[in-house]
Ligand SMILES: [Zn+2]
């Protein structure tokens with residue numbers, strides 16, 4: 356039988372098809388090949404990108420020269436522009452504001468290859484250090500209410516450049532998906548005086564059916580009400596609301612868990628396209644008339660990474676109803692992933 360499952364973090368319902376077990380190979384998709392003559396993210400072609408806003412380089416290495424390890428540049432074709440004012444206004448019943456924001460690309464390695472999971476752990480830590488530095492820098496700009504770091508892997512997940520990179524978009528609103536989570540966590544804390552995600556971690560560890568990976572620092576699960584096949588969440592066991600407060604040791608623990616998870620995914624589903632999204636606390640600048648704006652976050656929010664393989668398409672019922680249909684029960688997805696060796700090199 357199918358069941359309706361509710362996710363307390365997202366306030367969404369998913370219809371999970373439990374009645375027929377599907378094999379992971381039913382989710383394999385043919386990958387399109389991209390051919391590029393020159394890659395703008397490779398070392399030596401730095402003039403093809405806008406000047407860098409951050410880089411990890413050896414001491415003495417000149418800015419915008421080729422000798423970098425991780426490089427962050429503004430997107431050459433930004434979705435949003437950093438200059439200007441929000442200019443909030445109404446048009447009759449409607450509201451609008453200018454497309455102000457920041458859009459940056461984090462080039463994760465000088466090597467021209469598509470896989471974050473192939474980086475050695477020290478290099479993955481450098482990538483996360485770049486995330487941390489950009490979050491700390493951009494949150495000083497009070498126009499931005501949220502800083503979204505995400506990765507698109509594969510053409511079907513929105514990435515036309517086969518050189519491993521992630522992106523950061525700063526926006527002047529709190530995105531609805533985040534707002535739902537933040538409100539769910541705050542309301543749970545107000546009722547229970549406990550963090551919703553800490554409680555979720557404890558329940559998932561006790562239950563065990565949806566555990567993909569666990570060590571003494573991280574837990575990776577397929578969410579109870581996963582809205583798509585092989586969806587995963589990576590949680591640090593130590594309660595912390597803010598990724599930007601993680602020290603280098605904590606970033607190294609995250610690298611171990613993420614690498615293992617990405618390798619399992621790549622091996623089980625033949626390098627599927629995926630997105631990952633870092634969910635961390637928004638900048639909590641007090642707002643006019645809102646002196647307590649997100650002031651409870653340190654207690655009630657818990658940063659995490661959401662990882663979504665792009666294996667199925669949204670169809671009419673999902674689009675029109677907001678109800679998701681998941682043909683792969685998360686317990687079965689977790690079992691397959693748990694039993695997959697994280698072996699590099701597909
Ligand atoms: Zn390249």
Ligand SMILES: [Zn+2]
Pocket residue numbers: 550551552553554593594595656657
């Ligand atoms: Zn927590």
Ligand SMILES: [Zn+2]
Pocket residue numbers: 536634659661
């Ligand atoms: Zn989340």
